[in-house]
Amino acid sequence: MKDGVGAKGKKVANTAMNDEAEEEKKKVTIYIMGKAYEVPAGLTIMKAVEYAGFQYIRGAGCRAGFCGACATVYRKKGDYKLYTALACQTAVEDGMYLTQLPFVPANKAKYDIEKIEVSPNTLIKFYPELVRCVSCNTCTKSCPQDLEVMYYIQAAIRGDIEKVAKLSFDCIQCGLCAIRCPAEIAHYHVAQLARRLYGKYMSPTPKHLLERIKEIESGKFDREMEEIMKMSIEKIKKMYAERDIEGATEARAKAEKD
Amino acid sequence: MVGGVGRKEDRKTAYDAGMMKIAYYPGCTLKTTARSFEKSVIASYRVLGIEYIELEKWTCCGTYFSLAKDDLVHHIASIRNLIRVKEAGYDRVVAPCSMCYNTLKMANEEVRNDEEKAYRINSFMDEEEDYRGDVEVLHPFDLLREVGMDRVRGAVKKPLEGLKVMPYYGCMLVRPEIAALGKGELPGIMEDLIKALGGVPVYTPYNIECCGSYHVVSNPDFVMARARDIAKKAVMEGAEVIITSCPLCHYNLDRMQLEAKRKWKDFKEIPAIYFSQLMAIAFGLGKKDIALDGNYVDPRPLFEAKGLV
Amino acid sequence: MRVKVGGEEEEIVAKVEEISGQNIMLCYQCGQCSASCPMADYMDLIPSRVMKMLQLGMVDDVFKANTMWICATCLKCSVMCPKDIDVAAVMEALRQIVLRRNEEYLSLGKISKDRIEELPQIALIASARKMTP
Ligand code: SF4
Ligand code: SF4
Ligand code: FES
Numbered sequence: 286m287k288d289g290v291g292a293k294g295k296k297v298a299n300t301a302m303n304d305e306a307e308e309e310k311k312k313v314t315i316y317i318m319g320k321a322y323e324v325p326a327g328l329t330i331m332k333a334v335e336y337a338g339f340q341y342i343r344g345a346g347c348r349a350g351f352c353g354a355c356a357t358v359y360r361k362k363g364d365y366k367l368y369t370a371l372a373c374q375t376a377v378e379d380g381m382y383l384t385q386l387p388f389v390p391a392n393k394a395k396y397d398i399e400k401i402e403v404s405p406n407t408l409i410k411f412y413p414e415l416v417r418c419v420s421c422n423t424c425t426k427s428c429p430q431d432l433e434v435m436y437y438i439q440a441a442i443r444g445d446i447e448k449v450a451k452l453s454f455d456c457i458q459c460g461l462c463a464i465r466c467p468a469e470i471a472h473y474h475v476a477q478l479a480r481r482l483y484g485k486y487m488s489p490t491p492k493h494l495l496e497r498i499k500e501i502e503s504g505k506f507d508r509e510m511e512e513i514m515k516m517s518i519e520k521i522k523k524m525y526a527e528r529d530i531e532g533a534t535e536a537r538a539k540a541e542k543d
Numbered sequence: 544m545v546g547g548v549g550r551k552e553d554r555k556t557a558y559d560a561g562m563m564k565i566a567y568y569p570g571c572t573l574k575t576t577a578r579s580f581e582k583s584v585i586a587s588y589r590v591l592g593i594e595y596i597e598l599e600k601w602t603c604c605g606t607y608f609s610l611a612k613d614d615l616v617h618h619i620a621s622i623r624n625l626i627r628v629k630e631a632g633y634d635r636v637v638a639p640c641s642m643c644y645n646t647l648k649m650a651n652e653e654v655r656n657d658e659e660k661a662y663r664i665n666s667f668m669d670e671e672e673d674y675r676g677d678v679e680v681l682h683p684f685d686l687l688r689e690v691g692m693d694r695v696r697g698a699v700k701k702p703l704e705g706l707k708v709m710p711y712y713g714c715m716l717v718r719p720e721i722a723a724l725g726k727g728e729l730p731g732i733m734e735d736l737i738k739a740l741g742g743v744p745v746y747t748p749y750n751i752e753c754c755g756s757y758h759v760v761s762n763p764d765f766v767m768a769r770a771r772d773i774a775k776k777a778v779m780e781g782a783e784v785i786i787t788s789c790p791l792c793h794y795n796l797d798r799m800q801l802e803a804k805r806k807w808k809d810f811k812e813i814p815a816i817y818f819s820q821l822m823a824i825a826f827g828l829g830k831k832d833i834a835l836d837g838n839y840v841d842p843r844p845l846f847e848a849k850g851l852v
Numbered sequence: 853m854r855v856k857v858g859g860e861e862e863e864i865v866a867k868v869e870e871i872s873g874q875n876i877m878l879c880y881q882c883g884q885c886s887a888s889c890p891m892a893d894y895m896d897l898i899p900s901r902v903m904k905m906l907q908l909g910m911v912d913d914v915f916k917a918n919t920m921w922i923c924a925t926c927l928k929c930s931v932m933c934p935k936d937i938d939v940a941a942v943m944e945a946l947r948q949i950v951l952r953r954n955e956e957y958l959s960l961g962k963i964s965k966d967r968i969e970e971l972p973q974i975a976l977i978a979s980a981r982k983m984t985p
Pocket of ligand 3: 344345346347348349350351352353354355371372373374
């Protein structure tokens with residue numbers, strides 16, 4: 286059934302903002318909770334919502350695609366599909382009908398990660414609804430991070446914790462999968478438990494981390510820390526702006542050279 | 544893409560060359576409580592020149608098949624897996640778990656025989672290629688028929704020396720007819736296998752009776768009573784071990800015998816193992832491949848006493 | 853001929869026939885299904901009785917009985933029926949009617965964690981499919 290099916294909600298991200306001046310001239314109509322608003326084309330959904338006069342008190346956080354606070358659902362004119370997106374990462378399109386989800390209710394199991402004995406059924410034990418998955422793939426289709434959500438749920442059912450951890454690594458807990466799932470699974474909580482178990486009991490402990498912990502404990506960085514504590518806010522801000530980021534420093538140097 | 548060996552015309556050549564490859568659908572339980580089944584079935588079929596190639600991606604089969612005529616969403620899982628088989632370049636898939644085998648096969652037949660249903664299922668899975676039922680779903684027993692019992696006999700290194708074995712088919716290999724291994728409810732394939740391995744098949748009226756199935760979750764007492772009746776009859780007819788190809792039957796028979804023992808003091812247990820473990824034993828494979836360690840009713844004393852392991 | 857003609861009962865029986873794809877009136881009460889059913893001992897109403905009551909439109913009693921939930925879908929009744937009625941599908945239809953009202957028979961959250969730990973996936977998955985909406 287591939288014909289006539291368009292790509293998933295296109296993610297234009299913030300790059301569109303560069304052409305803001307030009308885009309400003311073009312307007313599109315979007316429908317926020319049923320009411321029409323004219324907004325400049327090229328805005329992200331989040332900016333467009335604010336442009337329309339709304340103020341976020343929930344449903345916005347990092348504004349950079351990392352926190353998962355801005356889950357949004359929308360339809361397009363003449364298209365039955367229900368699209369899902371992060372409002373801060375998706376450009377508005379003409380004729381979008383949208384609403385944001387301020388919160389996704391989902392139960393998180395109670396556990397003490399120190400006390401769990403990992404077995405093939407551990408994830409089902411805490412989240413028995415896992416076994417209700419019908420492999421409809423709706424979760425995968427709704428994930429704005431393009432994760433293979435169905436396959437991580439399936440790996441969870443068969444106790445492959447490592448696979449769950451790896452497939453779900455980029456999950457930002459937006460909850461869009463959970464709100465769409467007919468089996469009423471809370472995918473992201475399952476995945477988080479799997480990653481915790483993987484980190485605690487299954488992945489090899491990195492040697493350099495152990496060494497660094499020893500260094501910290503032996504007081505190697507105490508003096509530097511004290512110095513920072515005494516610094517003025519301005520100086521800390523400056524230091525932060527000029528800090529060395531792995532890879533970024535070289536990239537900046539290269540950009541300057543070009 | 545794995546070219547060739549999945550296709551009919553190349554199958555004979557592959558068999559002749561001693562290695563026929565087939566897409567392998569494990570199902571969830573073979574990865575968890577039935578690992579001994581997975582290990583032994585892969586190892587013993589390798590001896591017969593059949594290599595199981597696990598699908599790279601698969602989901603639960605969607606067991607147990609929905610009998611409701613309008614309940615299409617519950618067939619999605621099966622069909623999706625069959626699409627994965629095609630994508631891997633195969634036109635046949637083997638599912639050792641009886642329940643997976645039955646569920647996949649029933650869904651396959653549903654799509655084959657009902658265009659309207661096929662259309663609706665395909666429309667729902669709009670991200671997948673259309674599926675029309677062109678994959679064949681097989682059970683390892685179908686493959687035994689294909690290679691022939693002569694090859695099985697030829698592979699035996701430690702004949703079972705008259706070991707009395709109850710072949711427990713349960714339901715999913717014999718019902719309904721559209722998914723059954725043979726005509727009627729008596730396929731006879733397990734009996735042939737037992738004989739080829741040097742054992743003696745034991746007939747009881749319970750060979751094709753239900754073990755209580757998934758009721759072990761909600762009504763374990765019923766299942767315990769079933770397990771008791773089946774085991775009792777097996778012992779009465781002189782069987783020394785029960786073989787099965789279903790991880791649920793296996794759990795019910797094996798685990799629930801412990802409960803039965805607790806409740807009825809004079810109850811006599813009988814070990815239950817997978818048919819592939821019996822093959823692995825007779826083929827003289829290593830301990831790891833036979834994998835007799837995970838049972839509740841320990842089968843090891845029996846086979847050790849006979850010098851088979 | 854149904855005793856309760858017309859009304860809600862008849863509609864429900866029609867629904868059972870539609871979902872199961874079976875003609876309930878074909879049953880002539882030979883009792884083969886009940887005789888072969890491995891779970892009959894635990895049922896409030898044996899399968900042939902359910903068939904008869906559906907013919908009579910006694911749907912309330914059928915839904916009050918545990919029969920449909922105790923059915924293990926082993927399909928023995930369906931292969932035994934001389935009238936080729938898929939009795940197991942009738943049980944499935946009865947379950948579906950309840951489940952589609954969003955009522956559950958099995959509460960997954962109430963199974964003890966220790967039991968979940970040792971149960972095979974296949975048992976949990978099949979139970980969830982047959983007993984949760
Ligand atoms: S897996 Fe679910 S919660 Fe995580 S990012 Fe994807 S849709 Fe959001
Ligand atoms: S949406 Fe729910 S039922 Fe569908 S595949 Fe994902 S987890 Fe399974
Ligand atoms: S606001 Fe954080 S992901 Fe959109």
